[in-house]
Amino acid sequence: MELDRNMLLYLYRTMTTIRHFEERGIPETGQRGMSGSVHSSAGQEAVPTGICAHLTNEDYIGSTHRGHGHCIAKGVDPKLMMAELFGRVTGPNKGKGGSMHIADMSKGMLGTNGVVAASVPLAVGAALTSKLRRLGRVAVAFFGDGGANQGVLHECMNLASVWKLPVIFCCENNGYAESTPVEYALSTARVADRAAGYDMPGVHVDGMDVFDVFEAAGQAVQRARAGEGPSLLECRTYRYYGHTVFDNPLSYRTQEEQDYWRGRDPLLLFRERVAPGGLVSIDELDFMDLEAQELMEDAIRFADESPLPALEEIYEDVYVDYPLDLMRRGINLEV
Amino acid sequence: MTTAMTPTTTRELRYREAINEALRQEMERDETVIIMGEEIAGGAGREHLGIVDAWGGPFRTTVGLIQQFGNQRVLDTPLSEAAFVGTAIGAASTGMRAVAELMFVDFVGVCMDQLLNNAAKMRYMFGGQVKVPFTMLTRIGAGFGSAAQHSESFYSIFSHIPGLKGVAPSDPYTAKGLLIAAIRDDDPVVYFEHKGLYGNTGPVPEEPYAIPLGKARTVRSGSDITLVGISRMTWVCTEAAEALAPEGVNAEVVDLLSVSPIDYDLIIDSVRRTHRLVVVDEDTPICSLASDICARVAEEAFDYLDAPPSRVTAPHTPVPYSRPLEDAYLPNAARVVKTARGLVTGR
Numbered sequence: 075m076e077l078d079r080n081m082l083l084y085l086y087r088t089m090t091t092i093r094h095f096e097e098r099g100i101p102e103t104g105q106r107g108m109s110g111s112v113h114s115s116a117g118q119e120a121v122p123t124g125i126c127a128h129l130t131n132e133d134y135i136g137s138t139h140r141g142h143g144h145c146i147a148k149g150v151d152p153k154l155m156m157a158e159l160f161g162r163v164t165g166p167n168k169g170k171g172g173s174m175h176i177a178d179m180s181k182g183m184l185g186t187n188g189v190v191a192a193s194v195p196l197a198v199g200a201a202l203t204s205k206l207r208r209l210g211r212v213a214v215a216f217f218g219d220g221g222a223n224q225g226v227l228h229e230c231m232n233l234a235s236v237w238k239l240p241v242i243f244c245c246e247n248n249g250y251a252e253s254t255p256v257e258y259a260l261s262t263a264r265v266a267d268r269a270a271g272y273d274m275p276g277v278h279v280d281g282m283d284v285f286d287v288f289e290a291a292g293q294a295v296q297r298a299r300a301g302e303g304p305s306l307l308e309c310r311t312y313r314y315y316g317h318t319v320f321d322n323p324l325s326y327r328t329q330e331e332q333d334y335w336r337g338r339d340p341l342l343l344f345r346e347r348v349a350p351g352g353l354v355s356i357d358e359l360d361f362m363d364l365e366a367q368e369l370m371e372d373a374i375r376f377a378d379e380s381p382l383p384a385l386e387e388i389y390e391d392v393y394v395d396y397p398l399d400l401m402r403r404g405i406n407l408e409v
Numbered sequence: 410m411t412t413a414m415t416p417t418t419t420r421e422l423r424y425r426e427a428i429n430e431a432l433r434q435e436m437e438r439d440e441t442v443i444i445m446g447e448e449i450a451g452g453a454g455r456e457h458l459g460i461v462d463a464w465g466g467p468f469r470t471t472v473g474l475i476q477q478f479g480n481q482r483v484l485d486t487p488l489s490e491a492a493f494v495g496t497a498i499g500a501a502s503t504g505m506r507a508v509a510e511l512m513f514v515d516f517v518g519v520c521m522d523q524l525l526n527n528a529a530k531m532r533y534m535f536g537g538q539v540k541v542p543f544t545m546l547t548r549i550g551a552g553f554g555s556a557a558q559h560s561e562s563f564y565s566i567f568s569h570i571p572g573l574k575g576v577a578p579s580d581p582y583t584a585k586g587l588l589i590a591a592i593r594d595d596d597p598v599v600y601f602e603h604k605g606l607y608g609n610t611g612p613v614p615e616e617p618y619a620i621p622l623g624k625a626r627t628v629r630s631g632s633d634i635t636l637v638g639i640s641r642m643t644w645v646c647t648e649a650a651e652a653l654a655p656e657g658v659n660a661e662v663v664d665l666l667s668v669s670p671i672d673y674d675l676i677i678d679s680v681r682r683t684h685r686l687v688v689v690d691e692d693t694p695i696c697s698l699a700s701d702i703c704a705r706v707a708e709e710a711f712d713y714l715d716a717p718p719s720r721v722t723a724p725h726t727p728v729p730y731s732r733p734l735e736d737a738y739l740p741n742a743a744r745v746v747k748t749a750r751g752l753v754t755g756r
Contacts, residue, residue: 177536199507
């Protein structure tokens with residue numbers, strides 16, 4: 075597969091931005107007392123990067139609780155994301171959603187989602203909109219190996235296949251649903267095997283290798299855009315940390331396993347694959363790492379300097395239109 | 410167009426026909442309106458055999474829509490409520506005005522996550538970035554020997570959820586006006602059709618009209634006690650009011666219409682004049698709308714009350730199957746009369 079220089083730079087920049095966001099932003103969020111709902115996707119950068127490289131702002135994605143990478147790959151501004159994690163009004167969700175609900179409708183980002191596989195039908199619905207209004211847009215429904223066992227996903231794969239919707243079901247199989255290993259919880263050897271039951275292509279790729287993801291995603295997106303229906307794409311990947319910042323992953327997995335996957339780091343693999351080709355130099359990659367590092371310092375500063383929401387904002391945006399009196403009647407938040 | 414709470418027309422339609430007309434007129438008005446659900450046309454995919462609209466909906470509320478609007482706007486779905494309710498919510502948040510039909514409210518368990526965690530919360534979680542113009546049609550009501558999983562009147566659980574609205578029309582006029590308002594509304598609205606009302610007829614204007622969400626109406630004026638009815642229970646209240654009149658008890662009857670927002674003001678204004686309240690509710694009593702309305706009246710109109718705010722509801726049981734048990738389950742006029750008489754006369 076031949077990728078031009080701009081695409082190579084884009085892929086690496088996206089991955090290093092995600093990595094730096096996770097490594098720097100999550101501890102900082104914790105220091106501000108709000109780490110309870112934050113899940114790191116460090117290690118999984120190649121998946122959203124390789125997939126979203128085929129999408130425009132007009133296309134849609136539905137994301138998961140581990141969704142910072144999806145947001146960044148879909149073009150959401152990391153500064154605004156950091157503000158959202160810190161609960162500031164300058165976040166895309168005005169500080170009302172946090173890590174598990176980051177959405178940016180201007181980028182086709184239908185939200186990270188706190189319920190496993192719950193965003194899948196939203197992506198399917200966006201695909202339906204595209205089909206009915208002939209918009210030519212596609213939607214990607216991200217879910218994990220845990221989400222692979224949710225009923226709503228299976229209902230949606232069937233529905234999308236019956237209606238030939240332009241949607242890609244993307245399983246980020248990182249090996250663990252919280253602490254439960256995938257080989258315990260999955261009835262099939264691979265999630266991708268399940269595609270056969272819904273008469274759609276099921277492809278399993280190395281989710282640590284952004285080129286592998288990029289190529290498979292390209293085919294699935296092309297199929298969707300051509301009106302040929304949905305695909306299931308399983309990307310085998312690994313999360314470097316626990317389910318949240320609170321659990322010790324060594325309570326359910328081995329150091330050897332972690333070392334093995336760290337040795338297959340997606341940024342490292344990219345460097346090994348690209349450097350000999352000469353299209354992009356190691357210095358350029360190092361420079362992008364530095365830029366990402368600086369971006370995070372800017373983002374943290376921006377977020378800290380942004381205001382927290384005023385108390386009255388608790389009542390904002392519950393509805394487009396509803397009597398305010400009924401939401402606050404008999405309630406006094408000031409006491 | 411918003412209109413008054415009473416019709417000024419002589420044309421009569423059945424409740425089910427009023428629902429059908431509202432759907433048809435909104436789909437004619439706005440091409441982004443789509444409807445999906447199980448058997449809403451029926452016999453799907455058999456056009457090549459000359460089969461179209463085999464059922465017209467399980468209760469014929471959607472009959473004729475597929476012929477007029479085609480199978481891209483009238484979408485029969487697999488039996489996958491979580492998928493199609495969620496898909497409708499996703500479509501609504503990306504530019505459609507989506508209607509989905511959940512055949513019976515008792516089935517909400519299989520798709521509740523999509524209502525509770527997506528439809529109701531997306532706008533709030535996303536900081537106001539999205540509108541979700543989604544209407545879920547569903548059915549309530551016991552009295553048909555349908556037993557515990559096809560008969561409930563679970564609207565209170567939706568009233569409880571911030572981010573959702575709900576309406577429970579009681580006659581053909583409100584069925585049409587509230588459905589048009591629900592579809593045009595930019596928030597998710599659950600629309601409760603009562604199975605026992607489908608055959609009822611009443612005046613319905615031909616032109617489209619919207620009845621504002623969140624407004625109750627007074628269907629009978631009185632001075633001695635306020636009876637609040639929800640959906641079919643409104644007519645149980647009027648029947649009770651007729652029976653109380655010869656005893657010299659003059660009952661006012663309020664038809665709630667909206668289960669969220671709730672028109673507390675109209676009820677409290679009424680109670681301030683009548684000094685007594687009975688809420689008549691086909692739903693079960695604990696943590697119900699009936700309980701909520703009584704609590705609100707007790708908090709805000711305590712000094713006006715001459716008797717405890719009271720409830721006539723179904724018992725805290727599932728809906729039973731056998732006829733005598735189901736008859737006993739349902740609130741009726743006799744129970745309302747007895748309760749109201751006791752509050753007014755102390756007997």
